[in-house]
Amino acid sequence: MQDVYLSFLILCIAASGLGFGHGQKVLNVVDFGAVGDGQTDDTNAFLSAWKALCGDDGAHEGSPSLQIPEGKTFLLQPVEFQGPCKSVSVQVQVQGKIIAPSTIEEWKNCEADCWIGFVGVANLNMYGSGLLDGQGSDWWMRTVQANNLNAREIACNPPSTALNFERCDGLQLSGLTHVNSPKGHIGINDCNGVLISNLNIAAPENSPNTDGIDVARSTNVHIQDSTIGTGDDCVAINGGCSYINITNITCGPGHGISVGSLGKDGQYDTVEEVHVRNCSFTGTQNAARIKTWPGGSGYVRKISYEKITLVASKNPIIIDQHYCDGVRNCRNSSTSLQVSDVTYSSFHGTSVDEEAIRLDCSGRGCINIVMDNINITSADPGKTTYAYCEHTSGTSWITAPNVPCLSVSGF
Numbered sequence: 001m002q003d004v005y006l007s008f009l010i011l012c013i014a015a016s017g018l019g020f021g022h023g024q025k026v027l028n029v030v031d032f033g034a035v036g037d038g039q040t041d042d043t044n045a046f047l048s049a050w051k052a053l054c055g056d057d058g059a060h061e062g063s064p065s066l067q068i069p070e071g072k073t074f075l076l077q078p079v080e081f082q083g084p085c086k087s088v089s090v091q092v093q094v095q096g097k098i099i100a101p102s103t104i105e106e107w108k109n110c111e112a113d114c115w116i117g118f119v120g121v122a123n124l125n126m127y128g129s130g131l132l133d134g135q136g137s138d139w140w141m142r143t144v145q146a147n148n149l150n151a152r153e154i155a156c157n158p159p160s161t162a163l164n165f166e167r168c169d170g171l172q173l174s175g176l177t178h179v180n181s182p183k184g185h186i187g188i189n190d191c192n193g194v195l196i197s198n199l200n201i202a203a204p205e206n207s208p209n210t211d212g213i214d215v216a217r218s219t220n221v222h223i224q225d226s227t228i229g230t231g232d233d234c235v236a237i238n239g240g241c242s243y244i245n246i247t248n249i250t251c252g253p254g255h256g257i258s259v260g261s262l263g264k265d266g267q268y269d270t271v272e273e274v275h276v277r278n279c280s281f282t283g284t285q286n287a288a289r290i291k292t293w294p295g296g297s298g299y300v301r302k303i304s305y306e307k308i309t310l311v312a313s314k315n316p317i318i319i320d321q322h323y324c325d326g327v328r329n330c331r332n333s334s335t336s337l338q339v340s341d342v343t344y345s346s347f348h349g350t351s352v353d354e355e356a357i358r359l360d361c362s363g364r365g366c367i368n369i370v371m372d373n374i375n376i377t378s379a380d381p382g383k384t385t386y387a388y389c390e391h392t393s394g395t396s397w398i399t400a401p402n403v404p405c406l407s408v409s410g411f
């Protein structure tokens with residue numbers, strides 16, 4: 001008996017010394033001095049913890065993990081977590097809350113382009129049931145005031161994104177709640193192979209420019225199983241993107257799932273292979289939107305929106321080749337990006353505007369636009385819906401309202 005016990009004890013000591021039973025190195029931000037009382041600036045503690053995490057080669061214990069524990073609220077100033085890291089992959093588990101300063105005066109770096117940035121970190125897996133709160137209301141108020149005064153800029157511009165990923169190939173982001181960002185909530189830039197799932201993103205309907213997820217210059221990005229309600233696009237796919245699948249998203253309020261805007265300031269932009277599937281739009285300004293600026297060049301092609309549910313969406317289907325944000329001088333140009341091979345299939349539900357479909361194309365126009373099994377009725381039972389189209393060609397199958405520019409097929 002004694003011997004068995006002793007050998008068990010020895011085995012345990014030996015095992016813990018070798019790190020068995022732990023599997024990976026776990027670094028808790030609290031052990032690096034983070035206080036988590038919602039008042040103390042924990043930025044430096046997070047940076048120290050990141051340095052330890054990123055410097056760990058993970059050779060013996062698997063990918064190292066940074067823990068942001070439950071039950072605490074960490075206040076962070078604008079901060080950038082830089083790679084490359086020594087380990088092939090790194091994990092960040094967010095269980096607690098992370099908050100931004102609550103007033104503009106408290107932001108220490110008003111030049112920052114994002115609040116929390118990850119740059120050049122490969123195979124980053126950020127997950128957990130925690131919350132990121134950008135505390136954007138002060139920024140929104142100032143932006144609205146500045147717009148009303150027609151002022152060109154406010155003294156300190158809001159960071160364009162709360163949580164930003166730049167050159168993070170193999171990124172996974174899941175489970176978190178993101179609320180009230182000063183502008184956009186999540187940015188994916190120059191990333192290849194991204195999986196975003198089970199997020200909850202929320203900001204008020206009237207908060208300015210609070211996009212849910214913005215993707216630019218990225219390929220093989222999958223966004224799925226998430227609920228997004230904001231004051232701007234739920235998801236926006238920008239220039240340089242290809243192979244983007246967006247599936248099982250509940251959007252609303254917001255401006256829909258958009259491709260663009262593209263071609264701003266005469267720019268050359270391309271977007272292809274964007275597939276939006278099984279998404280619902282409730283009380284949104286738009287649902288399936290493609291927007292290009294006059295004067296731009298490049299193309300948007302091979303886009304599909306299918307199995308879409310609409311509940312009182314204002315402009316469910318829209319291609320706008322005359323996009324202009326109304327703030328800058330809008331160009332009067334007949335050239336624009338070429339829009340082609342866009343398929344809309346299985347749309348059901350209601351539109352607030354009687355103009356349920358708007359294909360407002362210019363220049364070379366929009367070609368091979370396909371509508372298949374579309375039934376959009378008015379949210380007001382006494383009214384009917386109609387479609388507007390200009391410089392558009394393609395085919396429609398069982399589509400209501402009828403789109404005059406498209407040749408009717410299937411009979």
Ligand SMILES: *[C@@H]1O[C@H](CO)[C@@H](O)[C@H](O)[C@H]1NC(C)=O
Pocket residue numbers: 224225247248
């Ligand atoms: C969409 O949701 C369904 C039902 O929850 C699930 O079976 C399917 O895997 C999801 N698809 C994607 C791509 O997330």
Ligand SMILES: *[C@@H]1O[C@H](CO)[C@@H](O)[C@H](O)[C@H]1NC(C)=O
Pocket residue numbers: 244245275277
């Ligand atoms: C992306 O969506 C398209 C169209 O629905 C589909 O053919 C393709 O297999 C999807 N890709 C992945 C990796 O799921």
Ligand SMILES: *[C@@H]1O[C@H](CO)[C@@H](O)[C@H](O)[C@H]1NC(C)=O
Pocket residue numbers: 248249250278279280
């Ligand atoms: C579509 O997405 C919803 C969630 O938005 C999900 O409940 C449903 O099961 C999905 N359906 C399919 C066929 O994936």
Ligand SMILES: *[C@@H]1O[C@H](CO)[C@@H](O)[C@H](O)[C@H]1NC(C)=O
Pocket residue numbers: 332333
């Ligand atoms: C744009 O240009 C066209 C043709 O050059 C002209 O007819 C139209 O009035 C112009 N519109 C504006 C708003 O300047």
Ligand SMILES: *[C@@H]1O[C@H](CO)[C@@H](O)[C@H](O)[C@H]1NC(C)=O
Pocket residue numbers: 375376377400
């Ligand atoms: C379109 O949807 C409305 C409302 O759900 C329904 O009454 C109508 O029968 C549908 N039309 C077709 C052709 O399916």
